[in-house]
Amino acid sequence: MRVFRLTTVQIALIFAVLFFALALIYSLAVPIFEGPDEKLHYPYVKHLLDTGDLPVAGRDLLVKQAATQGPLYYLIAALGAFWIDADNMETLLDYNPHWLNSEYRGFPDNQNYIIRSPADRFPYQGAARAVHLSRMVTALFGVVAVVCTIFIAAELFPQQGWLAIGAGSLIAFNPQFVYISANVSNDATATALVALSVLLALRWRAQLLDWRHILALGGLAGLSALTKLNGIMACGLVILTWLIFKPGELPYRALLKPILGLGLIVIAISGWWFWRNWQLYGEWTATSIHLSLSQQGTLGLGDMLDLWPEFERTFWAAFGRGQIRVDEWIYRLLHWGALLSLVGMGLYVARNRSKDELKGVAFLAAWVALQIGLVARWFSIIGSVSHARLLFPALPAIAILGALGLGQWLPQRPGIRVLFATGLSAGLLLFSLASLVVYILPVYTPPPEIQRSEIPPELAEINLTYANGLRLITARMPDQAVQPGELFFLDLFWESVGQLDKNYSVFLRLLDKEGVVIAAKDTYPGLGLLPTRDWPPGKLVRDRYPLTVPPDFSAAPLVAEVRAGLFDVRSETRAGLPAIDRTGQEITPTIGRVKIVPATWPDPQPTYPLTAQFGDQINLIGYDLACNDACDLTLYWQATGTPAADYTVFIQHWVGGDRLAGFDGPPRQGAYPSNWWAGGEVIVDSHPLPALRGGNLLVGLYRLDTGERLPILATEAHHQDNGLLVEVPE
Numbered sequence: 001m002r003v004f005r006l007t008t009v010q011i012a013l014i015f016a017v018l019f020f021a022l023a024l025i026y027s028l029a030v031p032i033f034e035g036p037d038e039k040l041h042y043p044y045v046k047h048l049l050d051t052g053d054l055p056v057a058g059r060d061l062l063v064k065q066a067a068t069q070g071p072l073y074y075l076i077a078a079l080g081a082f083w084i085d086a087d088n089m090e091t092l093l094d095y096n097p098h099w100l101n102s103e104y105r106g107f108p109d110n111q112n113y114i115i116r117s118p119a120d121r122f123p124y125q126g127a128a129r130a131v132h133l134s135r136m137v138t139a140l141f142g143v144v145a146v147v148c149t150i151f152i153a154a155e156l157f158p159q160q161g162w163l164a165i166g167a168g169s170l171i172a173f174n175p176q177f178v179y180i181s182a183n184v185s186n187d188a189t190a191t192a193l194v195a196l197s198v199l200l201a202l203r204w205r206a207q208l209l210d211w212r213h214i215l216a217l218g219g220l221a222g223l224s225a226l227t228k229l230n231g232i233m234a235c236g237l238v239i240l241t242w243l244i245f246k247p248g249e250l251p252y253r254a255l256l257k258p259i260l261g262l263g264l265i266v267i268a269i270s271g272w273w274f275w276r277n278w279q280l281y282g283e284w285t286a287t288s289i290h291l292s293l294s295q296q297g298t299l300g301l302g303d304m305l306d307l308w309p310e311f312e313r314t315f316w317a318a319f320g321r322g323q324i325r326v327d328e329w330i331y332r333l334l335h336w337g338a339l340l341s342l343v344g345m346g347l348y349v350a351r352n353r354s355k356d357e358l359k360g361v362a363f364l365a366a367w368v369a370l371q372i373g374l375v376a377r378w379f380s381i382i383g384s385v386s387h388a389r390l391l392f393p394a395l396p397a398i399a400i401l402g403a404l405g406l407g408q409w410l411p412q413r414p415g416i417r418v419l420f421a422t423g424l425s426a427g428l429l430l431f432s433l434a435s436l437v438v439y440i441l442p443v444y445t446p447p448p449e450i451q452r453s454e455i456p457p458e459l460a461e462i463n464l465t466y467a468n469g470l471r472l473i474t475a476r477m478p479d480q481a482v483q484p485g486e487l488f489f490l491d492l493f494w495e496s497v498g499q500l501d502k503n504y505s506v507f508l509r510l511l512d513k514e515g516v517v518i519a520a521k522d523t524y525p526g527l528g529l530l531p532t533r534d535w536p537p538g539k540l541v542r543d544r545y546p547l548t549v550p551p552d553f554s555a556a557p558l559v560a561e562v563r564a565g566l567f568d569v570r571s572e573t574r575a576g577l578p579a580i581d582r583t584g585q586e587i588t589p590t591i592g593r594v595k596i597v598p599a600t601w602p603d604p605q606p607t608y609p610l611t612a613q614f615g616d617q618i619n620l621i622g623y624d625l626a627c628n629d630a631c632d633l634t635l636y637w638q639a640t641g642t643p644a645a646d647y648t649v650f651i652q653h654w655v656g657g658d659r660l661a662g663f664d665g666p667p668r669q670g671a672y673p674s675n676w677w678a679g680g681e682v683i684v685d686s687h688p689l690p691a692l693r694g695g696n697l698l699v700g701l702y703r704l705d706t707g708e709r710l711p712i713l714a715t716e717a718h719h720q721d722n723g724l725l726v727e728v729p730e
Contacts, residue, residue, distance in 0.1 A: 008150060008164055012147045012168070015169075016143045016147050023135075023139035024136070026440075027135040027139065027182040030183070030444065032092065033113065033131070035179070035180070036180075039113070041066055041074070041134075041183075041185055042131050043063050043089065045074050045130070054071055054276075057280075057289045057293060058289060058292075064293050070270075070273055072223055073227050073228075077137045080133050080134060080136070081134055084127075088125070089126070092114070092117050092126075094117065096524065096528050098505065098524060107546065110527050111528070112528045115528070117534075131184060135182055138183060138184060139181050142191075144192035144195070145396065146172045148196050149195060152202065152396055155203065156357070156364070157400075159354075160357075163407070165422060165424075165425055166402075167402075167404075169421065169425035169428045170399035171399040173431065174316065175431060176314070176316055176389065177191075179319050180389050186227055186228050187389050190231040191392045191393050193220060194237065194394075197235075201217055201242070202241055204217070205246065205247075208246060208250075214262055215265060218235075218266050218269070221266045222266040226273055230371070230374050230393050231393065233374065240366060242259070244362065297383020298380065300380070304385055309331075312338070314388040314389070316331065319440050326435060341403075342405060344405030344408035348361070365401065367397040368398055371394035371397075372394070375390045378390060406420075406424070446530045447530065449539055451540065455493055459476055460474060462474050463581065464591075465579075466504070466565060467504060469496065469532070470500065470504070473494070473540075475591045475592050477593065481596065482594060482595070482596055483549065483596070484550060484599060489545065489547075490562065491545075492542075493543075494543055496532075496535040496539040500533055500535065501533070502568065503533045505523060506521075506522070506525055506543075506565070507565055507567055507576060508520065508522075518550070518596070519550065522569070525543050527544075527545070527546075558672045559671065559676050560596055561593055563591065602682055603682075604621060606621065606624055607625070608622055610717045612717055614710045615644075615711060617639060617640050617642065618637055618638070618643055618701065619638045619640060621638050621682075623636065625697075625729075629691060630689065630691050631691060633699075634684060634685065634686045636683075637677075638683075639677035639678060639683070640679050641679045646673040648665065648666050649666065649667055650709075651664065653696075655696075660695070667685045668684075668685055692728045694728055695728050696725045696727055697726040697727075697728055698723035698724070700722050
């Protein structure tokens with residue numbers, strides 16, 4: 001088959017090279033052990049190298065439930081890395097204590113599951129080098145899956161020359177398949193062996209009674225079963241190709257011998273593995289022991305249908321351990337593309353008259369349906385749909401059907417469909433590259449080292465030293481007020497002044513006036529990417545930390561205090577380390593303040609409305625006064641700008657000409673100083689008072705440092721001595 005003078009072999013070669021290059025770049029960009037279950041898959045490889053024996057689930061703790069997986073992929077990976085001394089593996093399995101499980105976050109924040117070691121930097125050392133070589137083995141199997149997909153498309157649809165390009169793009173440039181193929185994982189191997197089994201069964205369908213071919217297909221299917229449990233479907237797919245594509249003159253009863261022979265060969269190759277499972281765990285598939293060693297739950301069919309959008313997301317792009325996602329609009333675009341393809345397949349079947357091509361569609365649909373059934377069964381007992389990679393053994397069929405369905409919306413002219421397939425390839429290749437550059441790399445890229453000249457000169461010095469090794473030079477608070485539920489960032493400028501002996505965590509606390517924690521953040525510097533043990537003396541970093549005011553926070557407006565410091569997360573107490581200032585004194589590590597305002601400012605309805613202008617920036621627009629066993633005075637201040645000073649409210653009780661008592665205090669009990677107010681804000685300021693009877697309250701504002709009262713510039717209410725007169729009921 002030729003497409004614009006390209007043969008199928010040439011098309012396959014182009015896609016193979018591009019895919020392998022992508023997988024290699026992904027592999028180099030993603031730190032070791034960050035892939036899904038890579039922290040289990042590589043220890044399986046190392047266990048084989050160290051002991052020459054297979055791991056046992058429940059006994060070999062580093063391998064855990066991965067010990068129930070077939071050994072073929074791990075044996076091949078071990079052959080690629082046997083010559084490397086990987087005894088430092090456990091030191092590289094340094095888990096990030098601040099990792100936030102698989103929770104999705106819209107910005108990089110402790111999404112690295114493992115604390116990266118200097119050994120995991122090119123040219124890599126020890127186990128890190130072995131992991132990267134094992135990843136290359138995975139990538140090669142991914143290449144086999146891509147190439148087989150292209151040839152299967154050409155085999156089933158020889159008249160649809162453009163389909164090889166379209167199908168190749170949907171598997172080779174699916175970012176999730178690239179990502180899985182760039183990690184130590186047996187998923188790409190299972191996909192490759194299933195696809196190769198199908199391709200050869202299709203190629204040899206005219207010689208299906210040839211025992212040499214049966215032996216080869218049985219060997220492939222047996223190896224597939226030794227790779228992953230879902231790989232056993234290769235045997236069923238080979239039989240299905242025989243049933244659907246057998247020569248017309250051959251009776252079905254003639255298939256009994258090759259089917260029996262195929263089954264015997266598969267049992268001969270993989271039967272020992274299932275027998276071992278029975279001997280060790282009392283079951284052929286080791287499913288129960290696998291589930292007992294991993295998180296599990298249950299899902300019904302309705303639950304799985306409700307979670308279908310999540311399944312779609314993880315099919316296309318869910319990196320790291322599932323928590324690194326692309327923008328939602330991309331998922332929606334892919335969703336609509338899938339729907340268009342599905343409807344297009346309906347159109348293709350309705351108007352196609354080629355019996356051979358319809359057989360091809362039926363076979364591919366059965367392939368997908370079989371895999372979906374297996375995956376749905378697994379999801380129902382594992383309690384999660386976030387592992388769409390389990391569908392990848394059917395990815396070749398999905399890619400071919402997907403491209404074929406999309407092509408039905410185009411004119412039947414081959415040139416147009418070739419252009420479409422080429423454009424699809426370019427778009428998906430760009431998607432794969434963008435997934436890496438825009439979404440994956442920022443997660444694993446630590447803040448760069450800066451020069452002292454890059455510290456903004458307007459920031460006040462803090463200069464607090466912790467553990468004789470790390471100094472907080474200064475900090476930048478948010479420029480704008482924040483609201484409940486709003487995410488904001490703090491910039492801290494750290495300098496290494498000595499070699500630290502361990503990885504310390506940074507703590508940030510947002511406190512109200514009473515010291516109650518409003519928001520908190522604990523993390524290694526660099527949001528998990530800059531462990532302090534690796535900082536050389538003199539290193540200077542601008543480190544950004546996210547905080548969120550709780551959505552239900554109701555105490556605004558107020559000015560919150562920010563405290564920061566270091567602690568040892570692995571210690572029993574997790575107590576903060578002493579913060580030492582320039583003079584060598586230990587002090588409270590307050591580094592700044594943050595203004596928190598309500599999402600909606602109150603609409604004041606004072607019992608006694610009035611207008612009194614205090615100075616240039618503050619109006620009193622009314623008050624409430626209620627007296628029973630005690631009194632409560634609520635003042636409604638409105639800022640017309642930002643006041644020049646932090647004013648104190650004076651409240652004096654006068655009867656006749658005698659001052660009986662005074663009740664001075666800051667607005668809102670000091671939670672929201674007046675020099676933080678902004679134009680348009682309405683501050684509800686309550687002052688509890690003792691029981692008062694008769695006379696008047698004189699209310700106003702003054703500066704505590706000078707005693708100077710803020711003048712009343714305009715009011716129609718009674719006032720004297722720059723204070724407003726409020727009548728106290730008898």
